[in-house]
Amino acid sequence: MKISLKKCHFAHSEPKEPGHVVSGLSLGIDKNKVEAVLLKPIPQAKREEQSFQGFPGYYRQHIKDFEIIDNSLYKLWDQQTVYEINEERVKPYEELKNSLKLPFKLHIDSCGEVLGAVLHQKQIINDKPVEGTICFISRQIKPTEERYEASQMECLC
Known part of the structure; x- marks a missing residue:
């Protein structure tokens, strides 16, 4: 297997996945695509x-x-x-x-045997900003993942 260094990106604070931008614990839409x-x-x-x-x-x-x-x-x-x-x-x-x-927020939590996440977005309802839920994600943790630290488990979501 060969790796092309031109295609690799290391130590980026906001890496871009196809169509998305990952920043800290938030997942956003690529601004260039939204602008289009x-x-x-x-x-x-x-x-x-x-x-x-x-x-x-x-x-x-x-x-x-x-x-x-x-x-x-x-x-x-x-x-x-x-x-x-x-x-x-x-x-x-x-x-x-x-x-x-409107901006998005991704809330992730892991405890014991399960992992869950909620995607929120600020919305304007009756001229007031309200944080609304877009989707929920949850799954069981696999036996090999049980030994992970909490912060590592949250990255699995």
């Missing part, structure tokens, strides 16, 4: 609309109520044979874009 979505105009045709859907779908685990927003877009595709831009069509796009702008 935020600058993208509202689709003017059905094909553009379908193209737009791919990116937010990649980050569905980071977007609260993604399935509800996404489903409303699919319903609009089926309902209208003539493509027209209106408030009903623009609102879901704005919701998706706004949800990508």
Whole structure:
């Protein structure tokens, strides 16, 4: 096996995984990718609309109520044979874009035989910032992992 040093990164404070940035105990979305979505105009045709859907779908685990927003877009595709831009069509796009702008927090805990994590995101509800839960992750610790220190176990999540 050979390793290419050009492709290796050592001692980075914010390493980039494909599409994500890991910083300390937080997991975030790559700002360059988010910027591309935020600058993208509202689709003017059905094909553009379908193209737009791919990116937010990649980050569905980071977007609260993604399935509800996404489903409303699919319903609009089926309902209208003539493509027209209106408030009903623009609102879901704005919701998706706004949800990508807000910061995330990842809370991890391990105790004994289990490991768990909760992904939170600040959201604006009635003009007030509220921390909402995006997803939960949990699993049992394998027998070989039981001898790990607590900080090492938390990295397994």
